[in-house]
Amino acid sequence: MDEVAVEYIRRTVLKIPRDEIMAVLQKWGFLSEAQLQTINFRQTKESISHSVAQLCEESSAGIKQAALLDIIYNHIYPNKRVWSVYHMNKTGKASFFSFSTQVTINFREYEDNAIWIRIAWGTPYTKPNQYKTSYVVYHSQTPYVFISASTLRSNLPLLCQAMVVASNYHNIREMELRSHCLNSLKDIVFKRYSQNFQTNYPLQERNVLTENEDLRINDENRSEKERIHRLNQECFGDGPQPKLDFAQYKLETMFKSDPKWDVLEKKEPFRCLVKFSSPHLLESLKSLAPAGLADAPLSPLLTCIPQKARNYFKIREKSSLHPGSFVSP
Amino acid sequence: MAVLRPFDKLPELNSATILLVGAEGGPQQQLAEAMLCEKKDFNINIHLASSLPLPPERDHLRPRIDLIAFVIDIKSKYSLKSVQASLAYVDVRFFLGKVCFLVTGVGRVNNCSVEMNAIWKLGEDYCSPVIFCELELEGIRVATAQRLLRMLQICAGRVPGVSALYFSLLMRNSAGD
Numbered sequence: 396m397d398e399v400a401v402e403y404i405r406r407t408v409l410k411i412p413r414d415e416i417m418a419v420l421q422k423w424g425f426l427s428e429a430q431l432q433t434i435n436f437r438q439t440k441e442s443i444s445h446s447v448a449q450l451c452e453e454s455s456a457g458i459k460q461a462a463l464l465d466i467i468y469n470h471i472y473p474n475k476r477v478w479s480v481y482h483m484n485k486t487g488k489a490s491f492f493s494f495s496t497q498v499t500i501n502f503r504e505y506e507d508n509a510i511w512i513r514i515a516w517g518t519p520y521t522k523p524n525q526y527k528t529s530y531v532v533y534h535s536q537t538p539y540v541f542i543s544a545s546t547l548r549s550n551l552p553l554l555c556q557a558m559v560v561a562s563n564y565h566n567i568r569e570m571e572l573r574s575h576c577l578n579s580l581k582d583i584v585f586k587r588y589s590q591n592f593q594t595n596y597p598l599q600e601r602n603v604l605t606e607n608e609d610l611r612i613n614d615e616n617r618s619e620k621e622r623i624h625r626l627n628q629e630c631f632g633d634g635p636q637p638k639l640d641f642a643q644y645k646l647e648t649m650f651k652s653d654p655k656w657d658v659l660e661k662k663e664p665f666r667c668l669v670k671f672s673s674p675h676l677l678e679s680l681k682s683l684a685p686a687g688l689a690d691a692p693l694s695p696l697l698t699c700i701p702q703k704a705r706n707y708f709k710i711r712e713k714s715s716l717h718p719g720s721f722v723s724p
Numbered sequence: 725m726a727v728l729r730p731f732d733k734l735p736e737l738n739s740a741t742i743l744l745v746g747a748e749g750g751p752q753q754q755l756a757e758a759m760l761c762e763k764k765d766f767n768i769n770i771h772l773a774s775s776l777p778l779p780p781e782r783d784h785l786r787p788r789i790d791l792i793a794f795v796i797d798i799k800s801k802y803s804l805k806s807v808q809a810s811l812a813y814v815d816v817r818f819f820l821g822k823v824c825f826l827v828t829g830v831g832r833v834n835n836c837s838v839e840m841n842a843i844w845k846l847g848e849d850y851c852s853p854v855i856f857c858e859l860e861l862e863g864i865r866v867a868t869a870q871r872l873l874r875m876l877q878i879c880a881g882r883v884p885g886v887s888a889l890y891f892s893l894l895m896r897n898s899a900g901d
Contacts, residue, residue: 612756615773615782616748687748687774688802 589634821888
């Protein structure tokens with residue numbers, strides 16, 4: 396009787412919204428339809444979870460089934476975790492270091508060529524703790540890996556090594572791209588969002604008045620509004636933007652002031668961090684200019700986020716020949 | 725000819741024109757529509773602009789402007805700045821009762837970015853009335869539209885015995901108490 400596994404299953408069920416528990420359990424497929432029918436889904440979630448745990452105990456559920464349920468839960472609700480994107484390549488020499496620790500690993504393959512890998516971490520001396528998990532999503536035809544490391548960041552190098560070996564690459568590098576929305580991260584790196592296209596053809600004039608009422612309301616800035624709209628289209632494209640939570644800019648530039656003030660005696664870079672956060676960062680950036688809150692065109696530092704596939708930037712001084720700043724690659 | 729002058733053009737028969745400056749987008753458009761819905765016995769033209777100066781290419785098409793209402797959104801410092809920048813393009817004779825400040829967004833006290841002192845100072849420096857409203861609520865929007873319409877009637881000279889200057893002094897004295 397695996398009490399740890401049963402308790403883990405019970406806690407996973409508690410995380411699911413009540414109306415969807417039945418669907419998730421059916422996808423899981425461990426409990427039979429007959430068993431599922433005996434659960435009363437009109438109770439509180441606490442009671443439902445106890446019913447499910449009871450049935451799992453009777454059916455001798457083990458860690459493997461518990462892990463599978465956890466994978467299915469995270470596949471349906473990926474937005475509860477923060478995902479980072481990693482890029483693998485074959486340049487350079489492959490180097491390995493040895494490390495031994497106890498882990499539980501489970502795989503599940505999904506239709507869109509995505510392999511979901513769940514890893515529960517232990518230490519060389521203790522069994523894996525099922526509550527300390529990392530997730531890896533790997534699309535086999537691409538060099539990109541999406542990792543949600545959650546608790547133990549110290550195991551990250553080991554995880555990266557394992558990915559490199561398993562997928563037959565040499566090196567792995569963290570792209571500075573992080574978000575809660577896994578699908579948007581995929582959209583950005585696989586270039587599935589609508590991109591801007593430079594059009595060299597002049598837009599047709601729109602002189603059509605839609606209603607008669609419009610004759611009495613005159614928009615003085617109509618041509619300006621159309622210009623802003625056109626610039627926005629060029630920067631962001633037409634379709635929905637990928638969903639990002641924040642953009643972070645780390646400044647390592649020198650403080651420039653009037654030389655006679657001499658504010659800082661030591662010539663050290665001025666450290667400053669600017670973070671933009673939003674429920675949907677790119678859509679809010681897109682609506683800044685039309686709302687009259689910013690001038691169009693927006694700074695390229697903001698609009699380059701999907702193209703450069705990053706939302707962490709380091710801005711350093713340019714080298715001595717040209718004063719100014721540039722974005723590190 | 726970037727500065728707006730009050731008496732540069734001839735008035736049109738039986739009509740009046742109001743210019744709403746500032747707070748682009750939804751609030752302006754909805755206020756304009758609310759004003760058009762009101763019952764009135766003269767023709768009304770509403771011009772919307774996000775800032776001054778107005779584009780010069782449409783100058784010959786524009787009628788004489790009787791009332792300028794500067795719309796400041798209290799949630800956005802940018803709108804206050806842009807209104808202050810636009811004030812430089814208004815001829816001084818407009819400020820004898822043909823200008824008013826409309827401050828919107830006062831329903832959301834938690835999101836105030838603009839200080840009340842700045843608004844009061846603006847009203848005092850330019851000797852013009854300040855009207856507070858919340859354009860997102862339909863009832864207040866209709867009431868504000870009615871007030872603006874009444875002011876427009878007076879500024880266009882359609883109310884006998886009441887001039888724009890007299891009315892603005894009336895508004896300021898009652899607000900000060």
